[in-house]
Amino acid sequence: MVNWILFWSIITLPLATVIFFASKVLNIRRNKRRAVGFFHPYTNDGGGGERVLWCAVKAIQEENPDLDSVIFTGDHDASSQSLMSRATDRFGVHLLYPPKVVHLNKRKWIEEKTYPHFTMIGQSLGSVYLSWEALTKFTPLYYFDTAGYAFTYPIARLFGCKVICYTHYPTISLDMISRVHQRNSMYNNDASIARSTWLSQCKIIYYTVFSRMYGMVGSCAHLVMVNSSWTQSHIQKLWRIPERTKRVYPPCDTSGLQALPLEREVDTPKIISVAQFRPEKGHGAQLEAFSVAISKLDEDSPRPKLQLVGSCRNKSDEERLQNLKDKAVQLNINGDVEFHQNVMYRDLVRLLGGAAAGIHSMIDEHFGICVVEYMAAGAIPIAHNSAGPKMDIVLDEDGQQTGFLAQTVDEYADAILKIVKMPESDRLKIATAARRRASRFSEQRFYDDLKAAIRPIICHSS
Incomplete structure (x- = not known):
């Protein structure tokens, strides 16, 4: 009798469960x-x-x-x-x-x-x-x-x-x-x-x-x-x-950012990086590239400043941000690097409006909204040479260059140096073309x- 009860329990319990969830x-x-x-x-x-x-x-x-x-x-x-x-x-x-x-x-x-x-x-x-x-x-x-x-x-x-x-x-x-x-x-x-x-x-x-x-x-x-x-x-x-x-x-907020003036401060060029503090965003490579660029600066060249702007989702991201701050100290560039965490939209617009260039270093970034935002704001993009930025965004507009693509630390450093040393008239030509291209990705x-x-x-x- 006990065996029959056990047998029917084994048969009917899963069936009853399925019927319950189905109903x-x-x-x-x-x-x-x-x-x-x-x-x-x-x-x-x-x-x-x-x-x-x-x-x-x-x-x-x-x-x-x-x-x-x-x-x-x-x-x-x-x-x-x-x-x-x-x-x-x-x-x-x-x-x-x-x-x-x-x-x-x-x-x-x-x-x-x-x-x-x-x-x-x-x-x-x-x-x-x-x-x-x-x-x-x-x-x-x-x-x-x-x-x-x-x-x-x-x-x-x-x-x-x-x-x-x-x-x-x-x-x-x-x-x-x-x-x-x-x-x-x-x-x-x-x-x-x-x-x-x-x-x-x-x-x-x-x-x-x-x-x-x-x-x-x-x-x-x-x-x-x-x-x-x-x-x-x-x-x-x-x-x-x-x-x-x-x-x-x-x-992409192209309309609001396109209202920003294209002229930028030349004495201290700002290089902005807008990305969540996640491992795939490659912030460490940005710091290394910036350090290399600083080491190659001519004495009469303006000294740039790197601004890392992003949000933290959790404790791991907070720890990653602290590690980046520590790395800036180790590279001896902490005086030239600013970290902006969880900024409001109006503050992000202000920072973009003061940037001469924007850096992006995620491999196979599916699209790259931040790259478009750089371009719309008048900051020349330095983006990773893969996926979205390469295929859709940083392309010539009416035959005019709109930015730079890079893969290695040295390539990023070279692009930073080119923008820092670039005559203002040349920078404005690229920035103008980049802004026109950004309008293709409007909100x-x-x-x-x-x-x-x-x-x-x-x-x-x-």
């Missing part, structure tokens, strides 16, 4: 709200991704005022009014009305520190759990992922949502797999793995399996918007839904392109 999902599907739910667990990261979020919210509010805007966030201190104020104060984006807020309690499952190993798959599977929490709390008609969590798309479809995403960069790319093949050490490929043939082979298998999974979940989106030619190329190869993939350049163009992309999904779906 729960079906009930939720019948009660979807007329809203667009923006899945953006970190609404305080201060980067280009957050700017896209607020501009996307504004675009939806303008295009479909009858739909509520709902933000799924793990920031417990976020409120409708505080997020609306943040969009204005930090990014200069004026929402039409405050978005509703759904607080998420399980954000730890997508945090990097939760997964010391197999971080990529851990965070991806953790996002599935987080999206389940989000959609059981509030189920919108349209699920809009603005943070790159593709593994949540099948869950959103399970809940009956139309899935829209804005993809800044692929979670895995063919370039990443290639670097492991070549055994190159980088922030996402530990030196110990790069040195080992066996570990490199294991990582190649891991990356290959993950890329197949990533392709499957990504193909669940009804509409995919990508931010650059580089991202579009990779996403089309991985997700294989080119007919549902649209390129929408991210919103208004983002609104127009995004609205055009979403119109068939939102207007013609039930």
Whole structure:
């Protein structure tokens, strides 16, 4: 008798669990709200991704005022009014009305520190759990992922949502797999793995399996918007839904920054760097390049100043910022380097308005909003010679150079020296051409392109 009870328990318990969750999902599907739910667990990261979020919210509010805007966030201190104020104060984006807020309690499952190993798959599977929490709390008609969590798309479809995403960069790319093949050490490929043939082979298998999974979940989106030619190329190869993939350049504050005067101080040229204090942004290389440039300065050349401007998401970023300050001391350039943390938008505009050049050093930056902001503000860009800056941004405008591309520390240092020593008339020619090119990536163009992309999904779906 006991054996039969145990047998039926083993059979019926999983079945009952499946039936329970299926009935729960079906009930939720019948009660979807007329809203667009923006899945953006970190609404305080201060980067280009957050700017896209607020501009996307504004675009939806303008295009479909009858739909509520709902933000799924793990920031417990976020409120409708505080997020609306943040969009204005930090990014200069004026929402039409405050978005509703759904607080998420399980954000730890997508945090990097939760997964010391197999971080990529851990965070991806953790996002599935987080999206389940989000959609059981509030189920919108349209699920809009603005943070790159593709593994949540099948869950959103399970809940009956139309899935829209804005993809800044692929979670895995063919370039990443290639670097492991070549055994190159980088922030996402530990030196110990790069040195080992066996570990490199294991990582190649891991990356290959993950890329197949990533392709499957990504193909669940009804509409995919990508931010650059580089991202579009990779996403089309991985997700294989080119007919549902649209390129929408991210919103850059070109109009406000273009109002700044092009003339700059020549006695102390400012070199600005605008980027979150994250490992992939390459701040250490910027300090090294600046140090090399300082060491090569002629006595009669003006001495430049480097201004690092960025936000910190967490304690790791805070520690990284402190390490950069320590490195400036070690390089004996601390007197020539300023650090500006978590600045307000008006202060960022002021700093950009005083910069002769802007430096960017992230390898394979998917787009590079900061590079466009430099150009719009009249600061000559010195950008990494890869991906977005190389393919879309730092290109000649009407035959006139718009900036510099570099890869090595020496190349960055040479570009800094060229700008510092450049006659003001030559600098103004490049800055003028760069400003014209930046107008191609305006905030208004983002609104127009995004609205055009979403119109068939939102207007013609039930």
